[in-house]
Amino acid sequence: MERLFSNEGSTRFRSRLGLILSVLGIAVGTGNIWRFPRIVAQNSTVEGGGGFLIAWLLCLFMWSIPLMIAEYGLGKSGRMGVIGSIQKAMGGRHGWLGGFVAFVATAILFYYSVVTAWCLYYFGQLTFVGLPPTMDLAMDQWNGFQKSNWPVVLHGVIIAAGSWIVYKGIGTIERVNKVLIPSLLLIILIALVRALSLPNAGEGIAFLFTPDLSVLKEPTVWLEALTQNAWDTGAAWGLILTYAAYMRSQDSVVQSAFITGIGNNIVSLIAAGLIFSTVFGTLSATQTHAEIIDIMKTSGPASTGLTFIWMPQLFEKMVGGRWLGSLFFLGLTMAAFSSLISMIALAQRVFKDVGAKASRAARGVGLAAFAFGIPSAVNLTIFENQDFVWGVGLMVSGAIIAF
Numbered sequence: 001m002e003r004l005f006s007n008e009g010s011t012r013f014r015s016r017l018g019l020i021l022s023v024l025g026i027a028v029g030t031g032n033i034w035r036f037p038r039i040v041a042q043n044s045t046v047e048g049g050g051g052f053l054i055a056w057l058l059c060l061f062m063w064s065i066p067l068m069i070a071e072y073g074l075g076k077s078g079r080m081g082v083i084g085s086i087q088k089a090m091g092g093r094h095g096w097l098g099g100f101v102a103f104v105a106t107a108i109l110f111y112y113s114v115v116t117a118w119c120l121y122y123f124g125q126l127t128f129v130g131l132p133p134t135m136d137l138a139m140d141q142w143n144g145f146q147k148s149n150w151p152v153v154l155h156g157v158i159i160a161a162g163s164w165i166v167y168k169g170i171g172t173i174e175r176v177n178k179v180l181i182p183s184l185l186l187i188i189l190i191a192l193v194r195a196l197s198l199p200n201a202g203e204g205i206a207f208l209f210t211p212d213l214s215v216l217k218e219p220t221v222w223l224e225a226l227t228q229n230a231w232d233t234g235a236a237w238g239l240i241l242t243y244a245a246y247m248r249s250q251d252s253v254v255q256s257a258f259i260t261g262i263g264n265n266i267v268s269l270i271a272a273g274l275i276f277s278t279v280f281g282t283l284s285a286t287q288t289h290a291e292i293i294d295i296m297k298t299s300g301p302a303s304t305g306l307t308f309i310w311m312p313q314l315f316e317k318m319v320g321g322r323w324l325g326s327l328f329f330l331g332l333t334m335a336a337f338s339s340l341i342s343m344i345a346l347a348q349r350v351f352k353d354v355g356a357k358a359s360r361a362a363r364g365v366g367l368a369a370f371a372f373g374i375p376s377a378v379n380l381t382i383f384e385n386q387d388f389v390w391g392v393g394l395m396v397s398g399a400i401i402a403f
Contacts, residue, residue, distance in 0.1 A: 011170055013246050018174040020259055025177040025338030026239045027264035028184065030115050031231030033332050034307045036268045037275035039228050040208065041296035043221050046289060048210025049276075053269075055216060055225035060233070060265055063226060063398070067235040068257035070401050075244025076253060081349035082238040085245065086400075097400045101238040102350050104393035108237075109343035109369050111376035111386045113162075116336035117154035121145060122308060123329035131316035131325060138309045151377040156370050158340065163366030166344045167359055170246050173341060180338045185267070187331035192274045194324050198281025207289065208276045227391065233264050236398035239342040242349050274328075275311070282314045307332070344369065 013019040043052040078085025082105075086098035125141070132138040145151070165172050195201055215221045234240060240260070247256075275296075283292050295310060315325035344365055351361035376383040 011246060012248050013170065013174055013243075013251075016248070016251050016256075018178060019243065019247055019251060020256065020263075021181045022174055022177040022342075023234075023240055023243055023256070023260045024181050024263055024267075026234040026237075026243065026342040027232065027260055027339075028181065028267050028335050029234075029339035030112075030119070030332065030336045031228070032264070032268040033188070033271040033275075033335055034115070035231055036228060037272045038296065038307075039224055040272055040276075041293050043215060043224050044207075044293055045212040045215060046293070047212035048207045050209050050211030051213050051215035052221055052225060053209070054211060054213075055222050056228060057265070059222075059225045059229045060261055064229045064233040064235040065257055065261040067398055067401050068233065068240055068261055069254055071235070071238070071240040072244045072247070072253040072257050074401075075241040076247045076249075076251075078241075079245050081245065081353045082241055082346060083350055084353045085241055098238070101236070101397045101400055102346060104390055104397050105237045105239060105343055106347045106365075106369075107386070107393070108390045109340065109347065110372040111383055112336070112340055112343060113155050113158045113369060113373050114151060114376045114383060116158045116333065116340055117151055117377070118145075118308065119329055119333040119336050120154050120158065121150055122312070123326060123333050126312065126315070126322060126325040126329055131312050131322055133313065133316050135309070135313065138313050141312075142308055146380065152374060155373050155377045158337065159344075159366050159370045159373065162337065162341045162344045163362050163369075165341055166348050166365075167362035169358070173345065176341065177338055180334050184331050184334040184338070187327050187334070188267070188270055188274060191324055191327050191331070192270055192277070194320065195274050195277040195281060198277065198318065200284035201277035201281035203284050203289075204276035204278070204280030205273055207280065207293075208272055227395070230394045230398060231391075232268055233261055234339070234342075235261075236394060236401045237343075237346075238397065238401075239339075239346055241401075242346045243342065245349070278311070278314055278318075282317050 013022065040049045040052055043049070045051070074085045074089055078088045080088060081098075082102040083095050083098035086101070087095035090097070125145075132141050165176055196205070230236060244253075244256075247253075279292060279296055283295070287295075311328065312325060315321035315328070318324065344362070347365040347369075348358065348361040351364065352358050356364070376386055
């Protein structure tokens with residue numbers, strides 16, 4: 001079990017860039033674009049959201065990056081998946097701790113593919129059908145989608161595509177992420193530039209970065225900042241550890257962790273700038289800041305309100321909003337899919353370490369992910385339950401990696 005590679009050269013990342021982009025593919029996901037702007041709004045006052053950003057950045061350096069260093073180190077030294085690397089570092093009787101970390105990340109995979117399917121559907125909807133101009137039509141679009149077969153069908157398509165990439169091996173994962181991540185960054189930068197050209201967009205940026213230090217007295221703000229960092233960076237999921245097993249020996253653990261953490265949070269800030277400038281630029285002429293923030297705090301069904309209900313309406317009110325909306329959901333799909341690939345790779349690696357053939361492991365994980373993801377695809381209550389339960393599980397995983 002301690003011997004991981006039969007051919008070490010062919011199973012390592014070919015370059016440091018490939019490693020960093022692949023790990024950014026883990027970190028940059030729906031947590032950055034879908035979750036982060038809403039969490040900032042929910043922890044803002046009428047003065048601004050900068051106070052939460054301070055707590056969020058402190059948690060990055062005090063929690064996420066140290067955990068990333070630990071994951072990079074465990075993976076690089078262990079040259080195995082989550083269970084094998086933790087067992088190798090801590091002794092055989094501690095393998096169950098790695099099993100828990102792997103189980104949590106795999107359980108998240110079962111419903112994360114559903115979110116990816118939503119993003120893909122909305123990309124197609126905005127590109128080929130159009131934008132809903134009112135709240136009622138936006139809700140009808142969402143409810144019609146949820147009642148159709150599309151959530152299950154697209155969930156299956158996403159799982160099949162991700163499993164095929166993992167089946168092809170780490171070289172294919174590296175090549176895919178070298179396309180996905182630069183494309184994603186280009187898309188959100190283009191969208192940000194367009195959003196900043198809106199009247200009153202500057203008010204959104206000013207609100208985002210204006211600090212109200214009084215929020216730092218609230219324990220819930222720190223808890224939200226910590227939780228958001230877990231979703232933002234992928235720290236303690238075991239995903240970074242899995243990719244770190246394929247690091248080249250000359251790549252620095254600490255440097256890689258800092259580049260990943262800081263790069264990821266820069267993407268989160270760009271995404272928040274895009275969302276805040278779009279919302280303020282579209283609504284400032286008719287609504288107060290307090291009313292706008294209330295809209296941004298709206299969770300909606302399964303926390304979908306801002307992204308899947310409000311954003312299409314806002315794009316509809318903009319000149320060129322349809323193409324901007326298509327770009328936005330294309331970027332969101334890419335972000336979600338790159339993270340999903342790493343979750344499948346983690347589960348496949350665990351089975352490979354205990355003797356399963358890589359191809360069989362990838363197929364088995366794919367079939368299990370499809371089957372266990374169906375309940376979340378057809379029932380939003382189950383989806384919300386899974387999101388809550390395994391969000392708590394991530395905190396426990398963080399404690400295990402830190403230990």
